[in-house]
Amino acid sequence: MRVAILETVKADGGFELEFDHVIIETLKEEGHEPILFLPMGTELGRDLHVPVCELEGGPIVSYDGAGRLKKIWLSLQRERRRVKWFDAMAEAVVRERADVVLLTTATYRYLRALKKSALHNSSVPVCFIFLGVNPQEMPKFLQAARSCQPYRNIHLCVTTLRDDFGVQRPDNVRLIPPPVLSLSDTMVKEEGDTLRIGFFGHYRKGEKKAAWFLRAAEEGTFTRSVHFILQAAPTTAQDQADVEALVEAYRANSKITVLTEKLIDTAWYEAISSVDVLFLPYTAERYLYNWSALYFTAIGFHKPVITTDVLNPEIMAAFDVGACVNMDNFEAFLHGVESFVNRFSERKEHYAEQLQEAAEKYSRANFIRNLLALRNH
Template identity: 40%
Template sequence: MRIAIFENIMTSGGHEVDFDRILVDELRALGHEIILYVPEGFHFGMDYRVPVEFLPGAPVIYTNARGIRKLFRSVQRERRRFGWYRALYAAAQRGAFDALIVPTSTYRYLRALRQSVLRRSPVPVIFIQHGINPNEAPNFFAAVDALAKHPQIRPVVLTFGDTVFGERRANVRLIPPPTFVPRDIDVVPHPPAAADEPITIGFFGQFRREKHLEELLRVYLSGNYTRPVRLLVQGSTMHAEDAAEFERIIAAYEGKGITFLHRGLIGAEWQRAISEVDALLLPYSASRYRYHWGAMLFTAIGFQKPVLTSDDMNPEVFAEYPVGVTFPSGDTAALRGALETFINEYDSHIREWRTALAAAAAHYAPTQFARRLVAVLTEND
């Protein structure tokens, strides 16, 4: 099949970029031809090495505006979305591709689709939702119900169950998300560190206040550890105020057995950094992780790294695959105890964690994900 991927989220790096790469690489590996469709003026975070078609209009407007300006920007976004949909419909009509995937969408994409000619697409169209939270659910169901009579529109929700809050829709497909795996480096498996050798635990990703980094560092430094351990903290920042806050934290805690890296990592450099640590620390406490898959958790599984994380991080995964240690979300005392358990008992648990990681990696493999998407695209053939 000739599969078009319509991307309109412009970022220099991050998991959106890598998610698109999963689609491109894995669908191509299955023998499909991939074409990227993007708005005019779009800048890619990486070269996917496939043909690119530019749609009339401009990239999505990113803004921190409020009030009337925010409303105005929202209207602008909606108008541009309608324009892109018209252009994609025209391309489908002239046979430019056999199927279309929108890799990261929300109920707003589906709501706009109700008034767009693209709802009558002659080819299957997948809109991938990376999770549905309780507040979004009514809007999501209203949108998909309004599209139920258009069989080529096939919303896909990345989730771990067979319902969305106990509800099913015939036109909504539910599939598990994929892992992120090393694609640009050679990974040589190595035995677990000896008990007298330090293990390195990595804390990676964009610096955001919701990750409570300084609180984490205080808890980490207060722990009693019976084996050598190091902590690597990598963070990228998008805004000046975040950068200043991160630099303040670095100045306060560097030289205390913690190494900091304040910059973004992309491609092989990112993959190498993940591969060189022994475990990943994901102590995020946010309810959205109960409804949206955790990209860093699925990076850990793909790179075969055990994790320490809060119990609101995709609990369905841990129920099936014990790939590390969890603690009650938001409980600082429990986090300290979990850190001590994770580090002090690392040597006695690493083999069982690795067994669980291998099983999880097989179930959530990117190749399996691509096959599931193709099954959705071809289900009426």
């Protein structure tokens, strides 16, 4: 099957690009022929080893550095261009003989543009992939989804671990589990004498999670050797100064490494592979509804986690892949980390079995098969 992937988000090494990469590689493994479609002039910064076609309609609109008023104008410009990209995609479907179109990180706003474009009458199935729908978005999502019900080839796929729709779910909406985010040639590192725990992400000023992570390395009472790796990639000039101070403060601590660079493509895979455990301390309510890319990376790489009971709790309810820690109180948090580390050797085989089961349930192949099953829905 010739599968067209349409990407309209500026993604320089971010999640969107990695999600596209995983989908493309899995399509190939499943015997399909993926083709990537991008607005004209888009630079990915990496080769996804797939044919790339450009679409008329103007370049991708970025919000980088924009203030509140400029963002309003840019959002209007982005929607107008989205209509043009969808129009161009409707023509490309015929020209490139595509069998199905995938839009990999959609929002309900995409459906507004869809209705104004020729793509809503596509001759082949078009699947919009949503990364979860939270309660605040639900009314707008349902309104947009229902307005697309007359379009027989438009399918809305919500990747989620839970059903928050119930009887309200329109018949053009399907729910499927997200995929693990790793490739078949994932590098595997055997656990050494030192347990390496990694916390990866962008640095944000005043982030207690990063501070507690480093304090745990300094203050924890561990019965084995440990090493804590913190990625603190700054996004602003002020963050840069904070990160430099962080590096200087912990330079002499042999238990801690602070990484300040972005990790893209092979460097990202190598960083995840180099640790034994991933620290996922997220507590925002949205993580009840939106699946965590890093959690599904951990499962894909068969890495146990130290996490919270807010982050995708359905995973830990089904599979014992690590420990949940208290992020409300540092002493309770520290106790949780100490307990996990000091019992790791006796539980690592159990974690390995549970991670294998989770990886099979959320496999990339299952995800692609579920997606393409929409074609006959």
